[in-house]
Amino acid sequence: MADAPLRVLIVxxxxxxxRRLRDLLADCAGALPLACVGEAANGREALELLHAVSAxxxxxxxxxxxxxxxxxxRHVLKLPQPPVVIFTTAHDKHAVQxxxxxxxxFLLKPIRVQRLLAALEKxxxxxxxxxxxxxxxxxxxxxxxxxTERSRVVLVPVxxxxxxxxxxxxxxxxxxxxxxxxEESLTKLEEEFGHRLVRVHRNCxxxxxxxxxxxxxxxxxxxxxxxxxxxxxxETLPVSRRQQSIVREIGRENQRGGEAAAK
Amino acid sequence: MQPIIRHNAIRxxxxxxxxxxxxxxxxxxxxxxxxxxxxxxxxxxxxxxxxWLDMTALAEPYLIVELAILYTLAPWLFRQTSSMSAFVIAxxxxxxxxxxxxLIGRPYSxxxxxxxxxxxxxxxxxxxxxxxxxxxxxxxxxxIAESRLQALQARIRPHFLFNSINAVLSLVRAxxxxxxxxxxxxxxxxxxxxxxxxxxxxxSDEIELCRQYLELEKLRLTDRLQVEWHLNNMPSxxxxxxxxxQPLLENAxxxxxxxxxxxxxxxxxxxxxxxxxxxxxxxxxxxDGGSHHAGNKMALGNIRERLKLHFDAEGTxxxxxxxxxxxxxxxxxxxxxxxxxxxVPESTATPAKQPAQTEENGPPLREAGTGVSRG
Numbered sequence: 327m328a329d330a331p332l333r334v335l336i337v338x339x340x341x342x343x344x345r346r347l348r349d350l351l352a353d354c355a356g357a358l359p360l361a362c363v364g365e366a367a368n369g370r371e372a373l374e375l376l377h378a379v380s381a382x383x384x385x386x387x388x389x390x391x392x393x394x395x396x397x398x399x400r401h402v403l404k405l406p407q408p409p410v411v412i413f414t415t416a417h418d419k420h421a422v423q424x425x426x427x428x429x430x431x432f433l434l435k436p437i438r439v440q441r442l443l444a445a446l447e448k449x450x451x452x453x454x455x456x457x458x459x460x461x462x463x464x465x466x467x468x469x470x471x472x473x474t475e476r477s478r479v480v481l482v483p484v485x486x487x488x489x490x491x492x493x494x495x496x497x498x499x500x501x502x503x504x505x506x507x508x509e510e511s512l513t514k515l516e517e518e519f520g521h522r523l524v525r526v527h528r529n530c531x532x533x534x535x536x537x538x539x540x541x542x543x544x545x546x547x548x549x550x551x552x553x554x555x556x557x558x559x560x561e562t563l564p565v566s567r568r569q570q571s572i573v574r575e576i577g578r579e580n581q582r583g584g585e586a587a588a589k
Numbered sequence: 590m591q592p593i594i595r596h597n598a599i600r601x602x603x604x605x606x607x608x609x610x611x612x613x614x615x616x617x618x619x620x621x622x623x624x625x626x627x628x629x630x631x632x633x634x635x636x637x638x639x640x641w642l643d644m645t646a647l648a649e650p651y652l653i654v655e656l657a658i659l660y661t662l663a664p665w666l667f668r669q670t671s672s673m674s675a676f677v678i679a680x681x682x683x684x685x686x687x688x689x690x691x692l693i694g695r696p697y698s699x700x701x702x703x704x705x706x707x708x709x710x711x712x713x714x715x716x717x718x719x720x721x722x723x724x725x726x727x728x729x730x731x732x733i734a735e736s737r738l739q740a741l742q743a744r745i746r747p748h749f750l751f752n753s754i755n756a757v758l759s760l761v762r763a764x765x766x767x768x769x770x771x772x773x774x775x776x777x778x779x780x781x782x783x784x785x786x787x788x789x790x791x792x793s794d795e796i797e798l799c800r801q802y803l804e805l806e807k808l809r810l811t812d813r814l815q816v817e818w819h820l821n822n823m824p825s826x827x828x829x830x831x832x833x834x835q836p837l838l839e840n841a842x843x844x845x846x847x848x849x850x851x852x853x854x855x856x857x858x859x860x861x862x863x864x865x866x867x868x869x870x871x872x873x874x875x876x877d878g879g880s881h882h883a884g885n886k887m888a889l890g891n892i893r894e895r896l897k898l899h900f901d902a903e904g905t906x907x908x909x910x911x912x913x914x915x916x917x918x919x920x921x922x923x924x925x926x927x928x929x930x931x932x933v934p935e936s937t938a939t940p941a942k943q944p945a946q947t948e949e950n951g952p953p954l955r956e957a958g959t960g961v962s963r964g
Contacts, residue, residue: 339847339850340752340755340756340809340810340811341809341811342755342756342759342760342808342809342811343752343755343756343759343809345759345763346755346756346758346759349759349762367850368850389847391847391848391849391850392850416747416748416751416752416755417747417748417750417751419747434751435751435752435755436751436754436755436758437755
């Protein structure tokens, strides 16, 4: 391991920032065997790239379009052999404070070659960041959920989610096209995406935007309950007695939305 | 405040009589005072409004004529010393009072006492207003200094500074010539950011600054940043508060361009309409990218405040979202260096008074300047 070159992937949305890192890595190459295995302009591209090439280290910017560095670091953990992520940031007082508090590795841009070299030398001893530690850093909701399928990380855009349903060990993510299996806690997901998803049942969160309406159903034993009708799919979901108040709340919202659209 | 008093025992601040805000304040104040006077005079509360109407029938024409005269004389008044113009205004007040009494005052009361009373009341009102405008000018001038310092801190995003330095560093080896130009642009930009930004500047200077700023941003964002200029109807001699547009462009890039992975357009449209200068800035807007709105609001608030300090009610800033674009619309009165003598806003001193004021605000400014250039 010590003799194999360190494989590094550069992720930054700014072309000159990537070029600068490439130059710096070239400077370090004399002191430490390393290879730059690729470059990506955002977290999403980087994940895609990591399916084709493997890397030991990802140097990732934080603020990027489509997928930022903090979210990328969470999804990358789903790879069979996740690389170490070291963040590069120009100046974000709050992010830097959070990194220091949580002992997360980062490099301040503009980066000095000595600092980079020190970080590179440390990499073999570093472990990938834990989800818990990243949770402590990332204050904003993710834009994607990620699931592992045949050792690939598949991203599900949050706006495509119709509902999330907890079943035994897994959560089923339902989109208009298909289902995915996710290993996370429904309560945590509700906290993270509360602005978008609403709980209709103990085991189920539904996207507010996907709700077409509600229907009253009478069961075999004569007990009535509400069912959620969804846009794009014919399935319906039961509303638990405890969550019944949302029927009226969302019904009213939809009515208002409909009126606004009609105008 | 102490040094000023030593320099100039009686220092009067006269408002700009052509400013809408000033006129509005005078009209409101006089009417309020009339209302109070009516309250004193009315024998019963039911008769108060009748009494008030009675009094305004006389006070209103007085006010309108006086304001019209002051509006006309404003350029001349500003060339005089403050005490001289204060005296002239008092004389005008008396003359207008006499004239009006001769024309319409007689039917109300014919006694000579009525005339004296009207003149004394008018002069008292004038005195109160003079006091008010003085206090207001005094209250606002430190605010300018402070808001400028605040602006200095809030204006340049460290994010921009460090990312730009990083971008220039990336050029140094491969394209030293471009790196050179970029560093010169940066120097110009920071020179403006750090100087005393109290005086109005020609809008063409501000545009030049914006171009340099956008060049730097293009260096790091490459073709993701597209800029459209619409300046055909821009009055290049119009005077504007310095740094009225650059921080808005910084916002446009930060909120509108950086979150996009595809190219986005920032458009700048400046034109003159109805005696006002309008500046409309547009950038792409994403409804879900809402983590930095606090910073945006701060910059808008800062500029709005500076517009108010320079132009009072005549400078406005509005922002809205339209057709997936975020739009900021600034309106300022069209002022030029040639006409500025006539239109020196109340909050900035006339040239004669400037030495005193510079002294007042001088030390902290110089400190800030040297501090930064050393560091």
